Amino acid sequence: MDSAVAISVHAPYLAYLPDAIASIEAQTMAPREKWLLCDSCEAPALPAGWRIVRGDWHYVSGGRNEALQQTTADWITWLDADDAFAPDHLARVQVEIDSAGPAVGVLYPDLDYYTADWSARRGELRFPAWDRFALLSGNFVPTPSTWRVQMLRDLGGWPAGPWQLDDWAMAMRGARASWTGRHVIGTPVRVRLHHGSMTRTGDTRPERWWQTRRLTVVTLFSGISELLPRWVEWVRGADLPPGTTVVAGDNSNDPAFSLQLRNALAGMASVDTLYIRVPGGMDMERGVSGPHSRVPGLYNAIIPQACDLGDLVLMLEDDVLPPLDAVRTLAGCFVTSDPSGRIGGVAGLYEGRGARGVLAVSRDPYNWRGGVTAADIKPGLQPIGQIPGGCSLFDSRALRSCLPFRWTVDPNGERVGWDGNACRHLQQTGWRLCYHGGVRCEHHVSSHRYSGQRVITRLPAPFVDRNTRAGVVRHPVVRLTPNKRPPQQ
Numbered sequence: 001m002d003s004a005v006a007i008s009v010h011a012p013y014l015a016y017l018p019d020a021i022a023s024i025e026a027q028t029m030a031p032r033e034k035w036l037l038c039d040s041c042e043a044p045a046l047p048a049g050w051r052i053v054r055g056d057w058h059y060v061s062g063g064r065n066e067a068l069q070q071t072t073a074d075w076i077t078w079l080d081a082d083d084a085f086a087p088d089h090l091a092r093v094q095v096e097i098d099s100a101g102p103a104v105g106v107l108y109p110d111l112d113y114y115t116a117d118w119s120a121r122r123g124e125l126r127f128p129a130w131d132r133f134a135l136l137s138g139n140f141v142p143t144p145s146t147w148r149v150q151m152l153r154d155l156g157g158w159p160a161g162p163w164q165l166d167d168w169a170m171a172m173r174g175a176r177a178s179w180t181g182r183h184v185i186g187t188p189v190r191v192r193l194h195h196g197s198m199t200r201t202g203d204t205r206p207e208r209w210w211q212t213r214r215l216t217v218v219t220l221f222s223g224i225s226e227l228l229p230r231w232v233e234w235v236r237g238a239d240l241p242p243g244t245t246v247v248a249g250d251n252s253n254d255p256a257f258s259l260q261l262r263n264a265l266a267g268m269a270s271v272d273t274l275y276i277r278v279p280g281g282m283d284m285e286r287g288v289s290g291p292h293s294r295v296p297g298l299y300n301a302i303i304p305q306a307c308d309l310g311d312l313v314l315m316l317e318d319d320v321l322p323p324l325d326a327v328r329t330l331a332g333c334f335v336t337s338d339p340s341g342r343i344g345g346v347a348g349l350y351e352g353r354g355a356r357g358v359l360a361v362s363r364d365p366y367n368w369r370g371g372v373t374a375a376d377i378k379p380g381l382q383p384i385g386q387i388p389g390g391c392s393l394f395d396s397r398a399l400r401s402c403l404p405f406r407w408t409v410d411p412n413g414e415r416v417g418w419d420g421n422a423c424r425h426l427q428q429t430g431w432r433l434c435y436h437g438g439v440r441c442e443h444h445v446s447s448h449r450y451s452g453q454r455v456i457t458r459l460p461a462p463f464v465d466r467n468t469r470a471g472v473v474r475h476p477v478v479r480l481t482p483n484k485r486p487p488q489q
Contacts, residue, residue, distance in 0.1 A: 037063030061158035105179030210331035216310030223252030344431025347387035
């Protein structure tokens, strides 16, 4: 068999290691290489033919990367020290390897759960056929999967970190690079349930899955230089998943502001950045005037690239300030055991530009008149009719399906805006829209942007205080100098 098998072990799991070793020695088709990756522990006596790598990594990806550097096999299978293979497992994997095309990067098995002494079977986990989009909603690539070595090397190895979602993160990285997977049917891996096992301790709990998502943050800037430092402060301090890309659309037509924005992006070492200059006045719909009527055309120039860069897209206006853990909370809403849940967008909450105390979400899926106040908000994830573009996280597939955005006037004379039209489309095509009651933002309202009366306001203190996470920087009310630049018609 032209593949390798590697067992990761650390001290608490040494007692279970003999069973894992025995299950590999008993394979009907032996692997070319057998690796034992000892993390902060000494290797016990092993049968002939085993290679030992020892290190103090304190997380499984450290040992995996060591084996990845040294192996000469084309495929490698990982196994935890407290689990075991059925005798024909590697033979069945070899059948899949022989028929796998060049785009297949991972072969993933089903799981059977047993008691700590293997005396009783406690359950099973059967996974679906490969579906990249289903993978966005939940993990079905478990630890004892078999990986193409070339794919792992092309992707730079396993992400370092003391958490147990390495397999899902790698599968999603591979999918973004056009690799696919294949389900190995018929040979479930035996997983031992015991005190201290990751299955029992919850190290794979869904609330941590948000870290595997590829995020794009999109902000359109109209040249309000006073708000830029607040936006920069949020990006630098926010909980963002690895690989986040920040896309800044510059609609200012102001060279001084453009330089300020580009310098700010250049100083963001923790995220990738993309600067897009979008000229004002693009795609203004006939018969509709005012600065906001240009927004759909501006977003049409940005969103296709943003959707290519991320699984999720955060639409964040430059005058909305979310809490630092907003992405962590909103992204967690897209992880579900039922991929058909089809959540299209989840909104953070902030006061709109209308009546004071009314939030920028609507119960009515077809207009913004279904007002919601702070007193109406329920905790957690809640269904809603429409969500705004101020601070909402969208599934990139859903957002792309709404293109091109339009700014239309409905039969009742209401301007529903690009976000209202997008929400209508999503509702009509089966996507769900929600808000999260735990994400409360500050809105620096500037509805008189071109009148010389621009004032930044904030939500009533109780609305912000009881939901803002400790450590979020609080900002005082700031009165801005009048903006004397006239609107561009």
